[in-house]
Amino acid sequence: MAIRLTIEGARVLAPDGWTDALHLADGAVVDAAQPRRVRLDGWLVLPGIVDLHGDGFERHVAKRRGALKDYTSGLQSIEAELAANGITTAYLAQFYSWEGGLRGPEAAERLCAGLREYRTQGTDMRVQLRVESHMIDAFPDILALVERFGVPYVVINDHLPHDALEAGKRPPRINGQALRAGTDPERYLQRMKDLHARRDEVPDAVSCLVEQLHARQVRTGSHDDADAAARRAARALGLRVSEFPETMDAAQEARGAGEGTILGAPNVMRGGSHAGKVAAEEVIAAGFCDALASDYYYPAPRHAALRLAGQGMVLDEAWRLVSEGPARLLGLPDRGRLAPGCRADVVILDPADGSVGATLCAGRVTYMAGPVAEALIAA
Structure with a gap:
């Protein structure tokens, strides 16, 4: 009430x-x-904080020894963590990926179905679908999932280790990844090779998918733009939001075209990228950031905004990066x-x-x- x-x-x-x-x-x-x-x-x-991208929910719904019989308990735990960190609108960043397991198509279906049936205590929880770009045969199924559950936001990822596959090398850590996904490592590797072999088909297929998503009023974005050229390529596909650009050039390219830029709040908390990419604080100082997202840690947006304010940024402006900025990017004028x-x-x-x-x-x-x-x- x-x-x-x-x-x-x-x-x-x-x-x-x-x-x-x-x-x-x-x-x-x-x-x-x-x-x-x-x-x-x-x-x-x-x-209240509007979190555009958070996958910290995964640990709440991960099955272990049959402990999770349905998604209700997991979603209750997710909502409690969100609320304790001031998050009032949360986009749960769910993969639709060849990686399988918690990132596979079945997991995406379960989350969407579970969220539709869940009786929230008040937190507005939505799905952000993270589609792997090379899963072109699954695009019709992805579009059907988006329509069936009203998914409002889709981001295109590419996590294939192309350099290793192109060189005929075995990608690192593949055995552990395959076992976590519940499949044989050799079968997992072959899946990667088959998808990599179709890379020339990907741009046209993604462009077609994005066009169909836009026709259904779904917001779309790219993920991990490596540089300005990557951002231009994403723009050519119709992807108008740049999520976690890896370089200043990529963020500047997005801003120059009037596109939204989302950075990771943990990057701000840490004072730099754990992967050696551009520091979020530098992008913010340059004026190229519209919003901060929790990424993998739900306390991060709150702490990041307060850290920025503690380092001299006006609190009003810092807090808008976790509230008004993200709401505007995703067309939520009421919050x-x-x-x-x-x-x-x-x-x-x-x-x-x-x-x-x-x-x-x-x-x-x-x-x-x-x-x-x-x-x-x-x-």
Whole structure:
């Protein structure tokens, strides 16, 4: 049930700057004060985090010795982690890949079906489908899956080790990957070779798939653009969002064309890329970043925004990278801002350490703890 509440005394991030009160009613931000009031002196009241890409959910749905009988328990655990980290809208980045296992077509089907049946506590959880570009024979099935479950966002990946395959070498770590996917390593290697052999067919097939996705109002993007040429190639295929560009040139190319750029929040937390790619903070400083995503760690967006603010970036601007920026990229005008008429998606933070005191999704409490919980209960 959505609460009717006025929060007073806090630092509230409104679209035009900071204010000291926020009014919530019927799941939305409103103009009028509400009879039920709570004072949260000194606390930060910010728009809920919109996470465009997160695969931290995988560990919650990974089967081990038959422990997971259905997706309900896993999705409950995912939602709890999201809420505890201030995330109110989450795109679960699910592979549709030749890699199999948790990244295979069957896993994608299970997640979509499980999410459709799940009774959420309030968090808006959606699927981002990560399609491997060389699975061209599966494109009709992928399109059918998108239609059946209303998948709103598709990203094209390519994780084939092309250099090794082209040189006739055995890719590293293939035995472990095959066993995790539940298949024989030699069969796994042959699958890679067969897909690599069809690389000349991929651009036309992907372009056709993207055109069909756009006709169904599905957002599309590329992943790990290596340089400006890679971004131009992705643009030629119709992919208008650049997710995790690996170089400054790739990010600049996207910005120059008016395209959205998403970077990994863990990169900001760490102070650089774990894989030796461009540091997210450098791209942000250059003005080429629109949004930060959790990638593999759900606490990361919150911590990254606060780290940027601690290093001199205005908190308003830093927080927009995890709220308004991602909402705009994916066409969600009703969230990412605490403006009248927008969803009451709110995260309340302790300014001393950035910990979450409460999270509200469309005016429903999905997480609360400590002094904020005591204040809300007493109000």
